[in-house]
């Protein structure tokens with residue numbers, strides 16, 4: 232193992248990882264290909280450029296996105312401290328002056344005595360570790376090819392297809408029923424039955440709904456197995472009733488009749504606190520998703536942990552490939568971080584940058600390391616990304632559906648989230664103490 236750390240990509244994850252390692256006394260060589268090799272969306276030479284929205288998501292106390300930021304603040308995160316410093320008024324969100332934000336980060340990175348910044352494209356995976364690959368959703372084609380050889384073609388994807396996820400406590404269980412098709416399995420799915428009238432109305436609204444257009448570089452993107460439901464509806468009014476909403480083998484538990492169509496929901500976690508709408512990947516706008524999916528019987532008051540989407544995105548099947556230190560199981564010393572491991576969003580990518588740096592630093596020092604507990608936002612996201620039982624892996628943003636929540640008899644959602652958030656921060660503080668992962672000012 233080399234005595235310095237190589238990081239590829241100075242985006243959100245790579246910049247955070249470099250800074251966290253450098254602050255702990257590790258020498259870092261950070262490679263960034265821009266501006267020599269541009270991506271289709273980045274516009275500057277800055278580190279941690281925000282490619283689209285200037286918002287880092289909700290900053291409302293006790294929301295899951297706030298909690299993830301708050302946990303990052305406990306590590307003096309470079310990304311979050313820069314966002315706080317260059318924030319602009321945005322209601323409950325943490326939005327930033329994007330230029331000042333990324334310029335500030337670039338200066339911190341380029342002036343750090345422990346960081347050597349190299350402006351070049353890395354076209355191959357370095358033979359010797361430690362190396363963190365944090366090249367994001369638009370990893371250059373040459374490197375993508377090498378990553379594909381490392382992971383196996385079947386474990387590297389070039390787009391994501393996300394179905395909406397709903398909060399289990401917001402489902403009406405007098406209308407949605409547990410059952411498995413043809414009684415195979417143990418009633419693992421929640422089923423929302425629709426009669427013809429309900430189905431016709433649903434299809435009418437779906438076809439007329441507002442959609443997010445694909446960007447030029449995203450086309451052509453999806454293949455038959457992953458069509459957005461609104462595209463399927465455009466092919467014919469009954470296409471969904473014969474496709475993802477087919478009712479065969481699922482008689483209504485009360486009338487015993489086969490309904491016209493059925494929406495199936497599958498558990499997102501073992502605790503059953505979140506369910507996804509099977510086969511409902513979509514390009515509808517978020518307000519339209521909320522309006523139209525609430526037309527499904529049983530989901531009239533559904534609260535969404537995540538909305539559906541389809542994007543251009545390079546990501547690996549992290550649960551199959553990475554251990555909890557974010558290291559490739561079959562190639563010790565090679566780590567991945569950021570959006571490329573299947574987290575969605577600026578802050579989530581930053582969080583994985585932080586965790587990859589912590590585990591690499593521990594390894595380089597020959598110290599033992601165990602990841603943050605699942606009660607924390609950092610730990611729950613990491614667990615989603617690395618849990619081998621996570622079949623049908625698709626990218627995820629932070630939400631309370633990921634958290635390990637011990638039995639809690641609080642019905643009020645706000646109070647419940649407050650309690651989860653307090654538990655998370657206490658749990659994180661105890662873990663930081665045990666692991667001794669705070670920055671040592673003497674380093």
Ligand SMILES: Cc1cc2nc3c(=O)[nH]c(=O)nc-3n(C[C@H](O)[C@H](O)[C@H](O)COP(=O)(O)OP(=O)(O)OC[C@H]3O[C@@H](n4cnc5c(N)ncnc54)[C@H](O)[C@@H]3O)c2cc1C
Pocket residue numbers: 239240241242243244245262263264265270272273279280282283284285351352353354365366367368369370371374543568569570571575576577578580581
């Ligand atoms: C079109 C688009 C819009 C998005 N909009 C949003 C949004 O509004 N909000 C949100 O939260 N997220 C959004 N995302 C997701 C966003 O990209 C991530 O949240 C975040 O930028 C990921 O951070 P990262 O560090 O993993 O990747 P990035 O921030 O993309 O950083 C990766 C870096 O690696 C560099 N790189 C790539 N290949 C190489 C190579 N071979 N050698 C050297 N350097 C390389 C790139 O130039 C880049 O600087 C969007 C993504 C796309 C593609």
